[in-house]
Amino acid sequence: MSKHDAPKHRVLLVEDEESFIDALTIGLDREGFDVSVARDGQEAVDIFAQGTFDVVLLDLMLPKMSGLDVCRVIRTTSDVPIIVVSAKGEEVDAVVMLEIGADDYVTKPYRLRELIARIRAVLRRHDHAKEAPDNSETVIEVGPVRLEADTRRCFVKGEEIKVRKKEFALLELLLTNAGRVLTREQLIDRVWGSDYVGDTKTLDVHIKRLRSLVEEKPKDPQHITTVRGVGYRFDA
Numbered sequence: 560m561s562k563h564d565a566p567k568h569r570v571l572l573v574e575d576e577e578s579f580i581d582a583l584t585i586g587l588d589r590e591g592f593d594v595s596v597a598r599d600g601q602e603a604v605d606i607f608a609q610g611t612f613d614v615v616l617l618d619l620m621l622p623k624m625s626g627l628d629v630c631r632v633i634r635t636t637s638d639v640p641i642i643v644v645s646a647k648g649e650e651v652d653a654v655v656m657l658e659i660g661a662d663d664y665v666t667k668p669y670r671l672r673e674l675i676a677r678i679r680a681v682l683r684r685h686d687h688a689k690e691a692p693d694n695s696e697t698v699i700e701v702g703p704v705r706l707e708a709d710t711r712r713c714f715v716k717g718e719e720i721k722v723r724k725k726e727f728a729l730l731e732l733l734l735t736n737a738g739r740v741l742t743r744e745q746l747i748d749r750v751w752g753s754d755y756v757g758d759t760k761t762l763d764v765h766i767k768r769l770r771s772l773v774e775e776k777p778k779d780p781q782h783i784t785t786v787r788g789v790g791y792r793f794d795a
């Protein structure tokens with residue numbers, strides 16, 4: 560955990576409220592991140608184009624250009640992880656945000672610890688994706704769950720459990736996107752196919768069954784978490 564272990568991750572903080580800028584700059588610096596600040600949307604696009612960043616923290620309500628537009632512009636050239644930060648009560652459609660390419664989002668007020676955990680999660684996923692671009696990875700291990708893709712075997716805390724084909728596909732999708740919210744539509748499209756016309760409750764039934772296998776307390780899930788109104792996320 561030492562901050563000297565690895566090169567510092569570079570964070571572009573896009574935020575126009577000085578109180579947030581101060582708190583986040585100090586907090587992220589203490590956690591070993593190298594922080595650059597953009598105070599409006601245009602500045603965010605300009606600074607992003609000039610540097611190399613590992614993650615972007617993007618406020619939505621910004622002078623000159625909205626956070627959504629900043630996200631769209633960045634996505635035309637880069638797959639850098641983007642975490643959207645929205646204010647409570649702001650009319651933001653989380654589904655739209657994820658669809659335009661944000662990786663995750665947090666709502667103000669948030670705890671710094673939670674934000675840092677989200678940042679680390681998107682960075683891990685991103686670094687991982689870069690290391691295995693050919694998709695050759697056959698073993699996925701996140702939290703208590705281990706999946707072996709070639710043999711379709713699933714282990715929870717080292718114990719093999721039996722999962723059906725769709726359950727395996729759903730779990731695999733959640734694990735490979737661990738820390739990231741997947742919308743109900745994304746999950747259904749990718750597990751059942753975009754032409755799926757069945758009952759959308761099917762998804763919930765599968766989630767329930769996976770929780771019964773993976774969670775210590777299926778009624779109080781710690782790993783397969785519901786993101787209300789959006790979808791599900793796997794937390795390590």
Ligand code: CA
Nearest residue numbers: 575618620621
């Ligand atoms: Ca703002």
